[in-house]
Amino acid sequence: MKISKIFSAVEACRSIQDGARIMVGGFGQPGTPNTLIRQVLEQGAAHLTLVKNDANEPGLGISTLIEAGRVTRLIASHVGLNPLAVALSHQGRLQIDIYPQGILAEKIRAGGAGLGGILTDIGLHLDTSIDAQTVEVDGSRYKIEPALRADVALIRAQRADEMGNLQFTGTAYNFCPAMAMAADLVIVETGEIVPAGGIDPNHIHLPGAFVDRLVRIEEFGPEYGVLKHHALQK
């Protein structure tokens, strides 16, 4: 029996529950799975914990879920481009937990790789680490950072084959591969799904073993294009 990983956005996201922890790929817009996020918005899941590098920008990406009041907690590294999210956190309406960017990535990797956590000296001697559990290894002291996993990962890829093998492009790579390893259900949106064997196995960035569901992006709206306010003016 041939098992298909190709789903409609509706079918792919149907099982996402209230209170779910969801990892969302993307650094800014590149890699942000806009189609899947829109589906979660329409599907209605609430009380979500999101894990994403950033909070996108007002009106874009996960900010649409935050603005709709669906998000209780955001685990991120930098939310400076989203003043709405910052304001909500100051009002106590959104909990934002910040980690150094590469440490957030490694916590996710550890979760994906079946490890309990990582050891790091980043920020070790700062006030932010006062409550940290530490350990000494070979004469050096490290903080223990527990691994991070999620119920669902939503990511975007440039191209997939029907087995779920993925290729990324440009700076849309970012957290996508690590997150795809660290969630129980991994849903990928992509503009192109080719037959098995359609991508050279030497040029696969993430093996299909990590991917559960593929969703074809039906419409590349303006959120997938160049955002004029970040471009140089003619």
Next chain:
Amino acid sequence: MPYRNRIARRAAQEIEAGQNINLGIGIPTLLMDYLPEGQQVFVHSENGIWGMGPRAAAGREDADLIDAGASYATIVPGAAFFDSLTSFAMIRGGRIDLAFLGALQVAENGDLANWIIPGKMTPGIGGGMELAQKSRRVIVLTTHVNKTGEAKILKTCSLPLTARACVSLIITDLAVIEVTGAGLKLKELAEGVGVEEVVAKTAASLQIPEGELPRF
């Protein structure tokens, strides 16, 4: 020349051929226009580029190619794209030779505060803590005083730190100051600026060398 460009032009003189460098948000992004000609310099961007080029010209943007501040970027021949794990392995593993960072405060021992004003400015740390702590050399590019005229160069920082004792050189709109094991040393003065002004606007003790100081 605007002071931001003057700082960037002077900062570019610190770059050596073949180095991997990272440019933080703010004044450091202007360095792209002053990179030494004819020398290979590899600009790292923590969102997954080694070999970043200047900002994309109008109409030539790629929606999936941005810098860490979300501006549309370009790459140079020989560039590579990679994921966040690989990008931060470069930083924490010691492959970034030189990072140019902005500052809210710098202390005379090289402590850097540049990421949070509790209750006021809370954008998150991004890659700043790892860049400050693990780059082989950190140069701070900043205005000498903040918007309300308070000194940014202090005996000790009052804001939460990004990293301890990480800064080796401070380049401001007024001066170039070296962080030595024995405190701060004035190295150069901006055009039209006197030693007295620098001393008055620095809230830490400053060693002043004898004789004429170079200008930038």
